[in-house]
Amino acid sequence: MKVADTHDEVLKVTDGSARRPVLVVDSVVVGEDPAQQGLEAACCSAVQKAIHFAFPKVRDPMTILWDLLTSSSPSDFLLRLPQGAYTVARTCREGRSVVSLAFHECRLLQTLNVLGNNSFENSFSESSAQFVSGRGKRYTFLRERIRASLKAALNARLLHHSLYYGNHANSGEALLLIYIPSVEANDDKLPITRVCTDGSIPPKYLPVFVRCSELRPPSIEHGLAAPGPxxxxxxxxxxxxxxxxxxxxxxxxxxxxxxxxxxxxxxxxxxxxxxxxxxxxxxxxxxxxxxxxxxxxxxxxxxxxxxxxxxxxxxxxxxxxxxxxxxxxxxxxxxxxxxxxxxxxxxxxxxxxxxxxxxxxxxxxxxxxxxxxxxxxxxxxxxxxxxxxxxxxxxxxxxx
Missing domain, CATH: 3.20.10.10 (D-amino Acid Aminotransferase, subunit A, domain 2)
Known part of the structure; x- marks a missing residue:
């Protein structure tokens, strides 16, 4: 399994195409070349642990990663994963900011609570202000993990774009799919649904997957490609x-x-x-x-x-x-x-x-x-x- 840490590796992640999605697992940019040298053992260990958490019986993490990397759409990506919480966000300001980020973070936590069949401190409402009113240790921990993975994904995307098209080229906007698996209890793991709802801070191996892809039309907010009816x-x-x-x-x-x-x-x-x-x-x-x-x-x-x-x-x-x-x-x-x-x-x-x-x-x-x-x-x-x-x-x- 390869983890992209250099400019050349990021290019390989996207396979020479600006349209190739970037995959990040627990803040690590993942690529498809298992023979790549110079890997940091800690990065490989983090990705392997995340894959085994989501797929407890898998023997070959690289097969899973390859399927996720080559998924043709957000729906295809989700169909390859087990049950979990997800949300779809978009960027603005040329791929540097995420729209309604707090809303998405809290939706993930709320969904994990639902999948764990637990009662809520706050029920879902139309207002994100009410939705995020119950912030605590669980929310803070989730937010930090998600933001670290989003930062890795957007940095990899911007780096790839600048290497191919120059630092001054408009990179357009990105579509972000954030996913956290909900794993059933077993003998050697505390289930994600339980640790996210019993008031304790989740363990360090709680995995966060981010799929970062080009958003079409790329510049809708600039009026360059408004959607037709x-x-x-x-x-x-x-x-x-x-x-x-x-x-x-x-x-x-x-x-x-x-x-x-x-x-x-x-x-x-x-x-x-x-x-x-x-x-x-x-x-x-x-x-x-x-x-x-x-x-x-x-x-x-x-x-x-x-x-x-x-x-x-x-x-x-x-x-x-x-x-x-x-x-x-x-x-x-x-x-x-x-x-x-x-x-x-x-x-x-x-x-x-x-x-x-x-x-x-x-x-x-x-x-x-x-x-x-x-x-x-x-x-x-x-x-x-x-x-x-x-x-x-x-x-x-x-x-x-």
């Missing part, structure tokens, strides 16, 4: 289990829903729940969904969904600019004639206007329900700019 589909479904936390097995769970896709051009599938004979619109499989009504207010679901950090920033931007927001009543299909604009938000999309909505057979329709009457989306364009302002306000540097 997308087509989406509505399908009947149940809210995800433990919707308020983010655990990796959701990637497996959503596969049964993804197979319902009826149009090849659809970029997202949205879950619609039947609640007392009312078809309530919840969320996309990888995004939150917003509706701007002809009456001049913004609405989105607030229960039975994963409240993403970009959703929170959109809400803050709306309030800051005097846009009325309705959260007491979720959007319903019956209101479709009142929708002026619809858009998706997520770490990868940021904010993407919706061009058309298809209602699937599971809802008894199999037809187009709604189509935007005013492309390009004028309100969504303004709200995107306001949300970018909030992103920079919420960004936190992890580099010196």
């Amino acid at each position: 997308v087509d989406i589909e509505f399908h009947l479904g149940r809210p995800r289990s433990k919707a308020y936390v983010k655990y990796s097995s959701w990637v497996w769970e959503r596969e049964s829903f993804e197979c319902r896709k009826e149009r090849p051009q659809s970029a997202e599938l949205v879950i619609v729940s039947n609640e007392n004979d009312e078809l309530v619109i919840l969320e996309g499989l990888t995004s939150n969904i917003f509706f701007f009504y002809t009456e001049g207010f913004l609405a989105t679901a607030s229960k039975d969904i994963l409240c993403g950090h970009m959703r929170e920033l959109v809400l803050k931007a709306s309030v800051a600019h005097g846009i009325p927001v309705r959260l007491d009543h979720p959007p319903c299909i019956a209101e479709y004639k009142s929708w002026s604009e619809v858009f998706l938000v997520s770490a990868t999309r940021l904010l993407s206007p919706v061009r058309s909505i298809w209602v699937g057979r599971s809802l008894g329709k199999a037809q187009e329900l709604w189509k935007s009457a005013n492309p390009p989306s004028l309100f969504a364009d303004r709200l995107r700019a306001w949300t970018i302002e909030q992103m920079h306000l919420a960004a936190e540097s992890v580099l010196d």
Whole structure:
């Protein structure tokens, strides 16, 4: 197993391509050349220990690392890992700061608590201020481990970019997938779920995995590559289990829903729940969904969904600019004639206007329900700019 500690090794990690993701395990940048010389034994030991913690029965850590390094997407990466807590963040300021970092750190801790079947000091809420109010030893320890791994990942990425394109080239932004495994109890290890919830400080071998990849479009906040409108589909479904936390097995769970896709051009599938004979619109499989009504207010679901950090920033931007927001009543299909604009938000999309909505057979329709009457989306364009302002306000540097 190779650990990248020099400029040349970092280049090998990315295989000569700026698009190759960087993998960091417990603050160590991992590469794919097991024959590389000059390794520091401590680094190798840390990575091996982390792999054995996540995969107690594995005999060849390098096989696991190779699979993770060559994963084609964040979903593919998670499918190769056991059950655990994860979150997806994005950078700003040319890959040097992480948006809503405290939100992501606390979400990981909350998810580990849920996976451990423990009660919480603080329940999840829409406000990150409330979400992080219960900081203590557990939060502090987790934060330090995560930030060390993020720093290693972003430094490796920036170093690689500068060596290939020069120090003055714009490196664009990065997508960060942070994952912490939840391992069942066995004879020789204290399970991560227990040590993170019984009030004690977790052991030093608590592993943190970070996958750092290029974010496309690379410069959305500079207006160079704003996303075009997308087509989406509505399908009947149940809210995800433990919707308020983010655990990796959701990637497996959503596969049964993804197979319902009826149009090849659809970029997202949205879950619609039947609640007392009312078809309530919840969320996309990888995004939150917003509706701007002809009456001049913004609405989105607030229960039975994963409240993403970009959703929170959109809400803050709306309030800051005097846009009325309705959260007491979720959007319903019956209101479709009142929708002026619809858009998706997520770490990868940021904010993407919706061009058309298809209602699937599971809802008894199999037809187009709604189509935007005013492309390009004028309100969504303004709200995107306001949300970018909030992103920079919420960004936190992890580099010196």
